[in-house]
Amino acid sequence: MATIYLVRHGQASFGEDNYDQLSPRGWEQGRVLGRWLAGKVQPKAVFGGNMERHRETVEAITSGFGEALPDMQAVEGLNEFDHMQVVERLRPEWADRQRMASDLASFPKPAKAFQQSFEKAMARWVSGEFDDDYTETWPAFRARVITALEELIEYTDGGDTLVSTSGGPISVIAQHLLELSDRKALEMNNVIANTSVSRVLHSGPRRSLAVFNNYSHLEAEDPALVTFR
Structure with a gap:
């Protein structure tokens, strides 16, 4: 089965004029994740929303990864609400x-x-x-995220994929795969850590959530790097 690695972006710049950029801690979170992924994952494709924090997270991951990753392809459906x-x-x-x-x-x-x-x-x-x-209503948001998920699965045709996105899309994908209520989706959204990794396995029509919100790479290097906003 192929794997989609859903990464929530690094910490954004809360309280700054431009929220949509990584904070210094967000950049470090991305580099730590890149070091953790090196030797474990070799994605055939990289996707992300077209927000600045999505792109910068991929840049930070690449820096820590130590070698070039495929160019990130922006997919509007992966944007946060x-x-x-x-x-x-x-x-x-x-x-x-x-x-x-x-x-x-x-x-x-x-x-x-x-x-x-x-x-x-x-x-x-x-x-x-x-x-x-x-x-954008909540049902419309859910629909565009799931459409984007299916489109990138079709595009990659079985290869492992790295996706830089936000907590909202990740929680919607988890909700969809686990058939959860909207209330549970909101609860999941509240606990997704910056640069955490969730893994979706897929093969043909099969889709399953194998891992949700893993941020052990941050805990192992410096627990102070764990943030949720």
């Missing part, structure tokens, strides 16, 4: 980034405060009760 739109539909005032930063700074742990609001915003989006508020 618009998480800020989802949050803003719950907290419209946070469309003003300075207001959001100010509000979060009032909490002892701003990242935790954001996570709590994010989880409420996700539940609102997934409920289906407010679909007209969103550019």
